[in-house]
């Protein structure tokens with residue numbers, strides 16, 4: 001990015017921040033979830049989990065990550081997500097372009113696990129895909145990933161073993177550019193994830209058996225009658241035929257989202 005572009009982008013972001021922040025004296029009265037370190041996992045804000053994500057940043061050249069399964073409060077109920085360094089989703093991994101890193105991953109799960117570094121440029125045997133580039137991390141063992149950081153940007157890591165990712169085995173990664181200039185005055189990491197109290201294997205099986213399993217908004221005969229009244233018979237039939245041709249349900253947003261996740 002040229003210096004001029006960087007400057008313009010900064011001014012734009014600053015103005016945008018002031019515009020949205022109004023007279024809230026940005027930086028002094030900012031909302032808790034707008035903290036540079038983030039609080040999205042804090043029970044103070046949403047009651048989502050009993051962990052303050054704010055302290056969960058790991059950095060340096062020698063990093064330890066421990067995978068286990070712990071009881072956490074999610075949406076007011078007790079769940080057993082997979083945790084990384086005691087939180088779920090895992091900590092923000094903060095690296096710098098040009099550095100070397102050793103990441104010791106200890107598996108305290110009863111099953112084999114892995115961490116795939118999504119989008120990283122690295123040697124194939126450090127990629128973390130079991131059965132392809134390494135054998136996986138057996139229970140009660142530690143695998144050390146070791147590679148050079150050759151890029152910068154925003155990435156994420158996640159398990160490539162079974163459906164562990166759906167149980168919370170994932171986390172964000174920020175790699176700072178070698179000159180430290182991210183081209184903005186402030187940054188926020190937002191990682192969206194979803195939680196189901198169902199076993200992800202059951203969800204997977206339900207969707208394979210009946211694609212509309214989680215579609216609670218199926219169209220009914222009265223919708224068809226209403227459509228005919230509004231759009232006419234021919235248009236209604238045409239529209240129904242279009243969705244049928246695509247083999248999709250127009251109201252199956254949830255199924256669509258779950259299919260993408262898996």
Ligand SMILES: [Cu+2]
Nearest residue numbers: 116118119158
């Ligand atoms: Cu990935």
